[in-house]
Amino acid sequence: MIEHECRNDNTIRLAERVVFSDSFKPLYKEGMSLVEEAAAYLDGAGRGEAKALSRSAATFYAAESMRLTTRLMQIASWLLLQRAARNGELTREQVALEKAKVRLDTSSAAEALPGWAEMPADFVNIIERSLRLQDRVRRMDDEIYGEHSLSHAAANSNPVSDQLVLLQTAFGGR
Template identity: 65%
Template sequence: MSEPVRQSATTIKLAERRVFSASFKPLYDEGMGLVEQTAEYLDGDGRAAAKGLSRIGATLYAAESMRLTTRLMQIASWLLLQRAANSGEMTREQVAAEKTKVRLDTASAQEGASGWEELPAAFKSLVDRSLSLQSLVRRMDDEIYGHGAEPVQTSPRPNPVSDQITLLHTAFGRT
């Protein structure tokens, strides 16, 4: 068994350096841009595309849209807190206390879910981009503030709606 690695007072935390410097702006812009792009898509092309989905696809689209917007709002909250610390509006301690309300663990149904293949490519791209950004932000958060949250479940979770639909099909003899 190896001994734990100890960080010295001179260890440079790259995530902390990025968040608390001018190099934070591109990350902030990326996150807020993704929020804006997603809102535009869901209110426009996504709404139209969802009308052409099967019942299972439409249900998955609605559920995944909620996960997507929740994930992005949590990321935006984290980014806004870091920007406040970066600009001196809040201390790091205040940010650390406030960020306990932010969850960086919103999972996705992903490819294994029934109906996933029906979802529009643009929508799936937004989901993938949001998951990548969430992963990056989570790693930075862990490095800056320490570990403490449960890891994001990356394997597809059972879809309770799909499970209920399957039970209904079984009960009524349809496949």
């Protein structure tokens, strides 16, 4: 189990207690079940439903399914890290290093965008549930590891802007 570091403020962090108690099991099960449900839907009924969509809605569906898959894989990664920490397989420092690679910021297209109204109800349901789960996991992560954790900082960065800054730095003086 992760050693709990001493905190000067003597704050009891409820999320940390949840992750390192039996209360974590339902969250873990919910996350992994949603991953399985989404995969089964996208490979099964969703594939057929996508074929019935208009061309623009099908493009929207494809983009949204990629966002959904990414979001769920990131949630699953976070849950697996917490389980490994809980089982004593990783130290707090190892979890912090690994979770820096996990992004809990995969958004979804706004309902107001063209194409959303054409999305199959089951697909929308899975998306909405994944967003709620991501929000819960992100709040727990912020509470356990701090709002300014590496994954939170990465969530607020813009990869394109970051690359442009690197290019300007590299070639700016020439």
